[in-house]
Amino acid sequence: MTFSKSNATLAALASTALLFAGCSASRSFPTPTPTEDGGLVPPEDGSSPGVDLGDVPPPVDAGGDPYATPTVCSSGTNWTGGTRRSASMEPGMACITCHARSRGAPRFDVAGTVYATAHEPDACNGTNASGAVVIITDANGAEYRLPPNAVGNFSARGTGMVMPYTARVESTAGVRAMLAPQTNGDCNACHTLAGTSSAPGRIMLP
Ligand code: HEC
Numbered sequence: 111m112t113f114s115k116s117n118a119t120l121a122a123l124a125s126t127a128l129l130f131a132g133c134s135a136s137r138s139f140p141t142p143t144p145t146e147d148g149g150l151v152p153p154e155d156g157s158s159p160g161v162d163l164g165d166v167p168p169p170v171d172a173g174g175d176p177y178a179t180p181t182v183c184s185s186g187t188n189w190t191g192g193t194r195r196s197a198s199m200e201p202g203m204a205c206i207t208c209h210a211r212s213r214g215a216p217r218f219d220v221a222g223t224v225y226a227t228a229h230e231p232d233a234c235n236g237t238n239a240s241g242a243v244v245i246i247t248d249a250n251g252a253e254y255r256l257p258p259n260a261v262g263n264f265s266a267r268g269t270g271m272v273m274p275y276t277a278r279v280e281s282t283a284g285v286r287a288m289l290a291p292q293t294n295g296d297c298n299a300c301h302t303l304a305g306t307s308s309a310p311g312r313i314m315l316p
């Protein structure tokens with residue numbers, strides 16, 4: 111086999127290393143040497159790094175991870191009104207972060223956007239399909255039911271809810287629950303296109 115430093119090969123090497131690290135097989139491989147740029151070079155004895163790509167299993171079936179969806183704007187429509195006053199403004203964006211620095215903008219306890227799939231761009235309109243409702247459970251066990259509007263936006267203010275909270279989305283199709291308690295009510299700050307702070311992506315319909 112010819113050794114190439116393509117990303118696919120590196121990914122294959124990495125997954126192979128993980129596979130063999132986790133099994134007790136006594137086969138051993140010459141270890142590729144990391145280079146300063148993070149790449150790998152073949153061992154100095156001139157042998158191949160010992161990875162036969164034909165043996166590398168295919169990637170884990172994407173069907174097993176509901177968040178392995180392509181980047182797409184499912185609604186096919188976007189908010190184009192900038193910061194024009196509207197409950198349908200700026201879907202996908204961090205509502206509370208912007209409102210905190212905007213004169214005249216309401217101070218929400220929680221706010222965010224529900225999408226049909228996991229990786230949708232900012233300003234793409236979300237959804238309230240299947241009777242979706244966002245349910246917040248605060249630190250005292252009080253529940254707040256927030257129905258998203260036609261573009262998936264939801265918000266609540268003046269509730270007196272006590273942090274931290276957990277959240278779930280329920281619809282006729284089922285439920286998705288956030289088990290990790292949060293203290294920041296700005297859902298879209300974490301539930302971005304790609305997801306930040308360990309969030310898997312957008313708040314997605316069940
Ligand atoms: C980039 C900044 C920005 C972002 C992001 C943003 N807003 Fe706003 N929002 C504003 C400003 C500024 C106002 C006040 C506009 C005015 O008074 O003319 C406002 C006002 C509002 C209002 C009041 C409307 C009314 O009729 O009283 C609602 C509701 C609202 N925003 C919801 C949201 C939601 C939900 C999100 C997130 C999905 C969001 N906003 C994201 C800047 C933002």
Ligand code: HEC
Binds near residue numbers: 220
């Ligand atoms: C500080 C980051 C952060 C904020 C803010 C946040 N989340 Fe999450 N969310 C996460 C992380 C991390 C996960 C994955 C772990 C888990 O499910 O607890 C998650 C998972 C979820 C899930 C479950 C996804 C699934 O199917 O497994 C839902 C639903 C959800 N969040 C809704 C919300 C809502 C609604 C808000 C705002 C009221 C919110 N989140 C605010 C980080 C955040």
